[in-house]
Amino acid sequence: MKEGVKDTPKEQLMAAIAPEVAKIEQAMHQDLNRASIDADPLLREVLEYGVFNGGKRLRPLLVVLAARICGLTEEKIRYKSIYKLAIAFEYLHGATLFHDDVIDRADLRRGKPSVNKQFGTIAAILGGDFLHSRSMFLVGTLGGTAALKIFCNATNSMVDGEFLQLRNAQNYNLSEDDYFEAVKGKTALLIAATCEVGALAGGATKLQQQALAEYGISLGTAFQIVDDLLDYQGESAKTGKAVGNDFQEGKMTLPLIIALGRASLEDRERILYLLENESERHAGFNEARGLIEKYDGFTISRNKAESIVTEAVAGLEIFSDEESKSSLAVLKALAGYVLARKK
Amino acid sequence: MKEGVKDTPKEQLMAAIAPEVAKIEQAMHQDLNRASIDADPLLREVLEYGVFNGGKRLRPLLVVLAARICGLTEEKIRYKSIYKLAIAFEYLHGATLFHDDVIDRADLRRGKPSVNKQFGTIAAILGGDFLHSRSMFLVGTLGGTAALKIFCNATNSMVDGEFLQLRNAQNYNLSEDDYFEAVKGKTALLIAATCEVGALAGGATKLQQQALAEYGISLGTAFQIVDDLLDYQGESAKTGKAVGNDFQEGKMTLPLIIALGRASLEDRERILYLLENESERHAGFNEARGLIEKYDGFTISRNKAESIVTEAVAGLEIFSDEESKSSLAVLKALAGYVLARKK
Numbered sequence: 001m002k003e004g005v006k007d008t009p010k011e012q013l014m015a016a017i018a019p020e021v022a023k024i025e026q027a028m029h030q031d032l033n034r035a036s037i038d039a040d041p042l043l044r045e046v047l048e049y050g051v052f053n054g055g056k057r058l059r060p061l062l063v064v065l066a067a068r069i070c071g072l073t074e075e076k077i078r079y080k081s082i083y084k085l086a087i088a089f090e091y092l093h094g095a096t097l098f099h100d101d102v103i104d105r106a107d108l109r110r111g112k113p114s115v116n117k118q119f120g121t122i123a124a125i126l127g128g129d130f131l132h133s134r135s136m137f138l139v140g141t142l143g144g145t146a147a148l149k150i151f152c153n154a155t156n157s158m159v160d161g162e163f164l165q166l167r168n169a170q171n172y173n174l175s176e177d178d179y180f181e182a183v184k185g186k187t188a189l190l191i192a193a194t195c196e197v198g199a200l201a202g203g204a205t206k207l208q209q210q211a212l213a214e215y216g217i218s219l220g221t222a223f224q225i226v227d228d229l230l231d232y233q234g235e236s237a238k239t240g241k242a243v244g245n246d247f248q249e250g251k252m253t254l255p256l257i258i259a260l261g262r263a264s265l266e267d268r269e270r271i272l273y274l275l276e277n278e279s280e281r282h283a284g285f286n287e288a289r290g291l292i293e294k295y296d297g298f299t300i301s302r303n304k305a306e307s308i309v310t311e312a313v314a315g316l317e318i319f320s321d322e323e324s325k326s327s328l329a330v331l332k333a334l335a336g337y338v339l340a341r342k343k
Numbered sequence: 344m345k346e347g348v349k350d351t352p353k354e355q356l357m358a359a360i361a362p363e364v365a366k367i368e369q370a371m372h373q374d375l376n377r378a379s380i381d382a383d384p385l386l387r388e389v390l391e392y393g394v395f396n397g398g399k400r401l402r403p404l405l406v407v408l409a410a411r412i413c414g415l416t417e418e419k420i421r422y423k424s425i426y427k428l429a430i431a432f433e434y435l436h437g438a439t440l441f442h443d444d445v446i447d448r449a450d451l452r453r454g455k456p457s458v459n460k461q462f463g464t465i466a467a468i469l470g471g472d473f474l475h476s477r478s479m480f481l482v483g484t485l486g487g488t489a490a491l492k493i494f495c496n497a498t499n500s501m502v503d504g505e506f507l508q509l510r511n512a513q514n515y516n517l518s519e520d521d522y523f524e525a526v527k528g529k530t531a532l533l534i535a536a537t538c539e540v541g542a543l544a545g546g547a548t549k550l551q552q553q554a555l556a557e558y559g560i561s562l563g564t565a566f567q568i569v570d571d572l573l574d575y576q577g578e579s580a581k582t583g584k585a586v587g588n589d590f591q592e593g594k595m596t597l598p599l600i601i602a603l604g605r606a607s608l609e610d611r612e613r614i615l616y617l618l619e620n621e622s623e624r625h626a627g628f629n630e631a632r633g634l635i636e637k638y639d640g641f642t643i644s645r646n647k648a649e650s651i652v653t654e655a656v657a658g659l660e661i662f663s664d665e666e667s668k669s670s671l672a673v674l675k676a677l678a679g680y681v682l683a684r685k686k
Binding site: 035036038039040042043095099102103121122123125126127129130132133134136137140141145148149152155156159160162163164166167 | 378379381382383385386438442445446464465466468469470472473475476477479480482483484488491492495498499502503505506507509510
């Protein structure tokens with residue numbers, strides 16, 4: 001990791017991962033080009049537009065780091081095509097975003113028109129299907145049956161988590177447990193899968209695989225909590241999407257659940273009124289945000305995310321040998337970044 | 344195959360394949376139940392509704408028949424879980440229908456409300472993703488890398504074929520070659536993949552695998568031509584979907600392309616007028632159908648489908664041994680059925 005007195009932790013992290021991210025981008029360019037070489041020009045354009053959109057590449061990065069911390073040398077990382085295996089997770093993530101933006105009728109994604117907005121529903125659905133299929137192909141051929149099993153399990157849990165969230169959206173009595181269950185399926189299991197598949201490819205012991213899977217679950221959960229916080233507190237200019245979507249769609253996320261649980265009877269009724277009446281949700285967003293603030297919904301959510309991340313990192317202490325040191329530092333820094341991110 | 348003087352070829356075929364179809368249905372019930380055992384009740388309901396809808400199960404049937412004609416015994420078919428491998432193709436087909444009905448905003452599927460209509464867009468997109476993922480899992484784990492490669496190649500060609508068709512929809516000068524290229528990607532390669540994956544699982548020689556793949560391409564192409572004919576000539580009560588969709592969406596299918604190529608200047612202009620003006624497409628459908636009829640667009644299309652099927656069947660003559668006889672008869676009968684089907 002690059003050291004420098006003036007660097008913030010974020011700058012240090014970015015400098016440390018920059019070469020990895022560059023290799024991931026390169027692997028995606030090469031693979032996507034090869035996979036779509038005979039394809040329709042519009043399909044190629046849709047994939048190019050949707051995949052190379054300034055994403056953080058967190059998922060493939062975790063695959064590579066997990067493989068490395070389990071002892072895979074640079075030579076073996078190349079030999080075993082770990083970068084190519086890793087990008088499968090970015091494709092799957094991309095496929096999810098393509099489809100989510102159709103479902104949510106979202107016009108913006110990272111500050112640009114969404115694929116759906118730019119190319120229409122057909123392109124977004126089918127382009128997502130293409131990426132989904134390619135991702136499975138890469139995992140199945142490069143990671144083997146065990147990796148494919150973990151991958152498909154995570155994918156289907158993601159679908160299941162979305163259904164659960166759909167069901168939860170109607171339920172204003174949602175508990176924190178319900179929220180965490182949906183988050184696990186919707187986000188955390190896939191992050192865990194990146195770590196597990198990387199661990200498998202790195203020849204991990206059972207104990208190492210499990211520690212990395214647990215790190216992934218915690219990291220993914222914290223990631224989603226911060227995402228849900230940003231939906232209330234983020235700056236559109238940074239997040240690249242509108243603020244207040246979740247409340248306006250009646251989605252029950254952690255800050256809201258916590259506030260509802262702690263509010264006075266009167267304030268609780270007021271929040272529910274704003275939430276239950278679609279006509280109020282838009283105008284009432286600022287008022288609702290104030291009420292969540294009043295009952296520490298944001299602070300308590302952030303504290304939860306922090307303690308989950310602390311736990312995530314503690315489990316990695318089993319990687320105590322000298323060779324693991326730099327990968328461990330990056331995994332720890334990533335956990336810190338997930339908390340601090342503004343977008 | 345059951346013999347009986349009173350039986351029509353279709354009844355004979357149905358009697359021959361009934362036990363296979365029953366095993367396929369059973370395998371789907373078992374697998375889907377297992378794959379979704381912890382899933383949200385709504386997701387389970389969506390899958391159940393969308394998958395068990397009276398489909399013909401042509402694709403998994405072809406997998407089993409291809410494995411069998413290559414010499415796989417009943418015992419090995421059970422041991423190698425060929426039925427479970429076969430249903431992957433029905434899942435993929437189901438996923439495609441879920442997504443297609445979102446794209447086409449289709450309300451009806453086999454005479455019932457489509458998944459999209461019944462459960463909404465979210466359920467249709469995500470339910471399709473679930474099936475897609477499960478299908479890849481089954482092929483990857485039961486068929487191995489070679490099968491997964493064929494499967495993903497066919498899936499991505501399907502997406503590509505849809506893009507090509509999208510592009511073609513704007514092009515009223517479309518040639519027959521363009522049409523056949525889109526059909527290959529959209530339909531035929533997947534049918535070929537069923538035969539190839541079955542052949543691989545059956546331990547086929549290169550020659551056998553190739554003959555079955557070519558049979559699949561031809562069968563799939565004929566299948567699509569008949570589909571396109573039914574869109575003009577079918578009876579809604581039998582097909583379970585509205586007639587005239589393709590014309591009303593401006594889709595360039597074979598009967599229309601042939602008629603445009605043969606029509607007098609005046610009639611050609613008239614057809615193009617009806618096609619190019621969205622306001623005319625609905626009211627003008629019967630007139631357009633009459634003009635296609637006048638220039639033998641339907642008859643010539645049907646003759647093409649027949650000669651393609653004849654070719655498909657001729658290539659199977661390499662399976663000349665006694666053990667292949669009954670499977671060969673069913674594959675031949677299926678080809679005949681594809682031509683004769685009314686739905």
